[in-house]
Amino acid sequence: GAVVSQHPSRVICKSGTSVKIECRSLDFQATTMFWYRQFPKQSLMLMATSNEGSKATYEQGVEKDKFLINHASLTLSTLTVTSAHPEDSSFYICSARDRQDYGYTFGSGTRLTVV
Amino acid sequence: AQTVTQSQPEMSVQEAETVTLSCTYDTSENNYYLFWYKQPPSRQMILVIRQEAYKQQNATENRFSVNFQKAAKSFSLKISDSQLGDTAMYFCAFMMPGAQKLVFGQGTRLTINP
Numbered sequence: 001g002a003v004v005s006q007h008p009s010r011v012i013c014k015s016g017t018s019v020k021i022e023c024r025s026l027d028f029q030a031t032t033m034f035w036y037r038q039f040p041k042q043s044l045m046l047m048a049t050s051n052e053g054s055k056a057t058y059e060q061g062v063e064k065d066k067f068l069i070n071h072a073s074l075t076l077s078t079l080t081v082t083s084a085h086p087e088d089s090s091f092y093i094c095s096a097r098d099r100q101d102y103g104y105t106f107g108s109g110t111r112l113t114v115v
Numbered sequence: 116a117q118t119v120t121q122s123q124p125e126m127s128v129q130e131a132e133t134v135t136l137s138c139t140y141d142t143s144e145n146n147y148y149l150f151w152y153k154q155p156p157s158r159q160m161i162l163v164i165r166q167e168a169y170k171q172q173n174a175t176e177n178r179f180s181v182n183f184q185k186a187a188k189s190f191s192l193k194i195s196d197s198q199l200g201d202t203a204m205y206f207c208a209f210m211m212p213g214a215q216k217l218v219f220g221q222g223t224r225l226t227i228n229p
Contacts, residue, residue, distance in 0.1 A: 034216060034217075041224070042205060042222070044160075044219050068223045093160065104150075104162070104217060106152075108158070109158050109159070
């Protein structure tokens with residue numbers, strides 16, 4: 001079945017630094033990838049939708065200058081949290097949609113801790 | 116805008132019992148897709164089952180089945196012969212064919228007790 005690889009699974013960074021999270025579709029082409037944020041015991045909150053070769057579409061209230069998304073190829077999207085602060089600490093999940101199917105496959109998530 | 120509501124924040128049943136998780140949604144569209152996702156303690160989102168709105172037959176995947184009531188805008192998940200490994204958060208989700216993105220419910224935390 002479809003597999004999405006997300007790295008790193010855990011990252012700790014210092015306040016003010018930037019951290020990059022990668023999301024790769026391993027065995028299918030994903031024209032569209034999605035980035036979510038999940039707070040403890042809550043649902044997934046969509047941050048942005050990224051389409052290959054074009055600018056990401058951010059949800060209302062999400063700072064596009066803080067959360068930089070790049071979708072440079074049909075198999076790779078990256079989320080960069082810039083100038084991270086403790087309030088950015090969270091669980092981030094990516095998902096990819098197979099262009100030949102309406103299904104979604106999720107990455108295993110990244111636990112970001114900003115100290 | 117479409118919304119998805121899961122009215123049961125938490126549920127708990129004994130192993131081997133049958134449990135039903137409820138989900139309602141709001142849309143004025145006729146064609147759409149519905150999903151149930153499972154998020155175990157590992158936090159990996161796993162697709163449990165999906166249903167196309169144009170199909171009248173309820174989807175079934177082994178011990179998992181849905182009761183899709185289109186007129187009532189209801190999409191419940193039934194887990195038969197529940198197992199300890201079914202312990203997880205369960206999310207109901209809705210998608211419009213052209214909108215691409217999933218709309219999630221608030222989730223139901225299901226605990227299967229030995």
